[in-house]
Amino acid sequence: MSDATRRAILARLAQSDARVTELASAFPISLNSTSKHIRILERAGLVTRSVQGREHVLSLNAGPMADAAEWMEYYRRFWEDRLAALEDFVIKKRNKDKRRSKQ
Amino acid sequence: MTQTQASSTSQAAAAPSAVAKTGKIVLKRTIAATVEELFDAWLDPESLAQWMHPGSTVPSSARVDARVGGTFEVLMPREGGPLRHHGEYRVIERNKKLVFTWLSHATHEKETLVTVEFHALDAGTQIVLTHEQLPDHETAMGHNKGWTAALNLLEEFLER
Numbered sequence: 001m002s003d004a005t006r007r008a009i010l011a012r013l014a015q016s017d018a019r020v021t022e023l024a025s026a027f028p029i030s031l032n033s034t035s036k037h038i039r040i041l042e043r044a045g046l047v048t049r050s051v052q053g054r055e056h057v058l059s060l061n062a063g064p065m066a067d068a069a070e071w072m073e074y075y076r077r078f079w080e081d082r083l084a085a086l087e088d089f090v091i092k093k094r095n096k097d098k099r100r101s102k103q
Numbered sequence: 104m105t106q107t108q109a110s111s112t113s114q115a116a117a118a119p120s121a122v123a124k125t126g127k128i129v130l131k132r133t134i135a136a137t138v139e140e141l142f143d144a145w146l147d148p149e150s151l152a153q154w155m156h157p158g159s160t161v162p163s164s165a166r167v168d169a170r171v172g173g174t175f176e177v178l179m180p181r182e183g184g185p186l187r188h189h190g191e192y193r194v195i196e197r198n199k200k201l202v203f204t205w206l207s208h209a210t211h212e213k214e215t216l217v218t219v220e221f222h223a224l225d226a227g228t229q230i231v232l233t234h235e236q237l238p239d240h241e242t243a244m245g246h247n248k249g250w251t252a253a254l255n256l257l258e259e260f261l262e263r
Contacts, residue, residue: 004181007181008183011183075209075237076128076130079234080130080132083130083134083230084132085155085156086154086230087132089150089154090134090141090144091136093144093150094136094140
């Protein structure tokens, strides 16, 4: 999942700065798709890039994340997503049960 | 097809500023399914594992002791190790109401309380979910663990 990858990139950068190549090798995806995720994070202002010699080094920019970190908002979205998943689950399960009973 | 026919609404019951003070959120969602289908999905561990996960394709693993005083545990898979959510059932009224405590990294392993009510409607079932005793923003961010939750928020933040 792409979101999981971006979150993992941020989690990694929360520990220390990292080179782009280093990040790409840490995830089971191509350098190309790693770069795409990084660009999204850069556009969101969450990650900044500096060029050191031939290497591009990424660091975390925590400011926007602190703004986003409204606690109640987190749980509101958490449960909204869970209830949406619950809905998907019961409807898929019912369709599956129907198919099974027809066989 | 069925999915697109399913009607659903979801909303926070109060303005965010008011919510932050009380440490309580209320969500309502109407789902085109029976009360039984929905109620059971909370207490059957196999079902719970399939929908109680953070959008990953990998299911969570869940353990449920469905009786008052019994405990549950959901391990949500995530890179860097699973997220553990757990608690204890306080009220189990079949097809009506579920009350359980909820602890996780995001609550700093402090006890919070979740109430899920099921109301049968013509169009399906309305679920009213109340999560209370949440740590307020200040308390939450005063801990280092607030960082983990901030990472969790990111997905939503990016999608806005």
